[in-house]
Amino acid sequence: MPANLILERKLRDKQARRAQIIGAARRVAELEGWPSVTVRRLSDEISYSQPVLYAHFGSREGILTAVAIEGFREIGLALEKARKRVKRGNTVESVAAAYLEFAASSPALYEVMFSLNLNVPFGASATPSELRFAFSQLLELFPGQSSKAEVLAELFWASLHGVAELRRTKRFPRGRQKERVRVLVELFSFPG
Structure with missing residues (x-):
């Protein structure tokens, strides 16, 4: 597979993970409020490790800012x-x-x-x-x-x-x- 197609796929995957994390944060907040939106809770919600969430946003505040x-x-x-x-x-x-x-x-x-x-x-x-x-x-x-x-x-x-x-x-x-x-x-x- 050409390098540019691999990079495009990785970028799409990264954007999809980011959207999934943001969507999960919104769903949890609508149901339970923002105090319930933690990195651990989001990690459990979407089945990604906490380091993956930190790699995308750096912190809980980074997620909320997004x-x-x-x-x-x-x-x-x-x-x-x-x-x-x-x-x-x-x-x-x-x-x-x-x-x-x-x-x-x-x-x-x-x-x-x-x-x-x-x-x-x-x-x-x-x-x-x-x-x-x-x-x-x-x-x-x-x-x-x-x-x-x-x-x-x-x-x-x-x-x-x-x-x-x-x-x-x-x-x-x-x-x-x-x-x-x-x-x-x-x-x-x-x-x-």
Whole structure:
């Protein structure tokens, strides 16, 4: 077998193992929470030795960071889809609904992205492309606000995150969710 085919197969196998480890971490976290996601537990879940997991990620935090980055890729795609599907209507409202739906439908993933103390840089030169892509979907909501677009996107994101977290922790009554979103959208909707 030619050397390049062997290298390609090894790379595919490595990527498949990595995806399997990330998938197992997500499943365990959704069922039992992030404290249950340990290297030993994942090793048992997927029948790979602990050294294999360490070879891929270096540490438990490395695994959680990889899950968080995958989550940012997913939320970025969800926000992009919400933004692009609006023909008539309010793009800000569509993106807000997609964000809050993502947070509600994937609570463990959302938690690892935003609430666990991971070393994932935000707003820095080392920020992963997946985070930059997700944030760019919020920036796209404020095209006519060039000098303030980044701050507006940050404040919109902070507002959505606050609503998502307060809802997740049951500090906001469910009954006013539509009204909250409507008023938030009004605050961040600017004439074209």
